[in-house]
Amino acid sequence: MVTRHINRVGVFSLGKILAAVYGILGLIFGALITLMSLGMGSIMGSQGAFAGIMFGAGAIIALPIFYGIMGFIGGVIVALIFNAATGIIGGLEIDVE
Incomplete structure (x- = not known):
């Protein structure tokens, strides 16, 4: 086992990754909300179904x-904070095999 340190994270790289992850989560939640709103709308009649x-x-x-968008902004903020903290404290220690 070799110990390595992560000293810096690419700010926009992490932002793009979290944008993709949160975008997929938004698609899943959007699909669930769509199913629930269709079900509730059909219970309420024709006007409710359209709504x-x-x-x-x-x-x-x-x-x-x-x-x-929120994932990208959050990723950029987290990367900036991480880079500042590792500059003060030192790198993040990970074990690699």
Whole structure:
């Protein structure tokens, strides 16, 4: 086992990775909200069904975009904080085989 240190994380690299991960999570949550809104809309009648379809379509489009943007911003902030902390404290120790 070899011990290595991570001294720096690419700020935009981590931002892009978290944007993709959170975008996928937003797509999953958007799909679940779409299913729930369609189910609830159908219970409420024809006007409710239309509202459910519109809300569901909005959720499946808006949530992945919103989650992706927030993931990117969060990733950039975390990378900046990590880089500052490792500059003061030292690198993150990991074991590699």
